[in-house]
Amino acid sequence: MINGAVGVIGQAVAERFSREGAVVVGVDKVEHSVGDRSMRADLADEPQVEAMYDAVVREHGRLDVIYNNMGLMDAGDHSALDTSLETWRRVQDANLTSIFLSCKHGIPYLRDTEPVGGSVINAASFLSALGSATAPMAYTAAKAAVVQLTRDLGVHLARSGIRVNAVLFGPIETPAQRAVFDRNPGALDKRLVHWPMGRFGTLDEAAGAIAFLASDDSGFLTAAALPLDGGITEAFTVPD
Known part of the structure; x- marks a missing residue:
């Protein structure tokens, strides 16, 4: 099951899961055709999430x-000093409340599956592991909370056979990501200095990481936050 399936990473994961032989259910707030079964639901609305899983x-x-x-x-998400409460709540709902509700109402069905077990993978961000003066602070706070929720659930469920992990996405090349830099000439060059691999991650690499966490190959991995950032969070780099 892929929640937030319309995003390009969601679509890439759906395609990878399908190639692996999975029956894919794609869910998003808008009409779409992602997955073998496509569903529409507001993932920040508890009755809709509960009905969706049922x-x-x-x-x-x-x-x-x-x-x-x-x-x-x-x-509208900038420094906490100048972000409105309305923006804060909107960002928290989209990035944190939605994942909380998905875990709350989805995990019981993993417990009911025979044999009990399964994998939950939550999208987070490498920005949640860093302090950044220029970060969108409502977003990074929400993603840091997702990581902590993942840790807690992973430990809480560890003996049940249900694994819960997060992915700390770094710069993955998507049309939206590329457009941000196209609108700001020179901005990408400034950042590439600090990217050890010197490039974006690909959609195939993102989908591969999710497929690994979904598979039995990661059977001894839970409560973890996997950095998918080309080494950014582990590096201290300076210009040549």
Whole structure:
């Protein structure tokens, strides 16, 4: 199951899961055609999330993997000193509340699957592991909370066979990401200095990381935050 399936990373993961033989249910707030079964739901609305999971399990009989691909960067999200409460709440709902609700109502179905087990993967950001003077602070606070929620659930459920992990996404090349830099000439060059690999990650690499966490190959990995950032958070770099 892929929540937030319309995003390009969600679509890439859906394609990878399909190639691996999974029956993919794609969920998003807007009409779409991602997955073998496409559903529409507001993932920050608890009754809709609860009904969504109930419908999926009634139709397919089981649930094995939940990938929460939710993420929103808001144009009004800047420093905490000048971000409105309305923006703060909107960003928290999109990035944190939605994942909380998905875990709350999805994980019980993983417990009901025979044998008990499964994998939950939550989308977070490498920015949650750093202090940044220029970060959108509502977004980074929400993603840091996602990481902590992931840790707590991973430990809480560790003996049940249900694994919960997060991915700390770095710069993955998407049309939206590229457009940000195209609108700001020189901005990409300034950042590339601090990217050890000197490039964006690809959608295939992002989907591969999610597929690994969904698979039995990561069976001894839980409560972890996997950095998918080309080494950014581990590096101290200066211009040549």
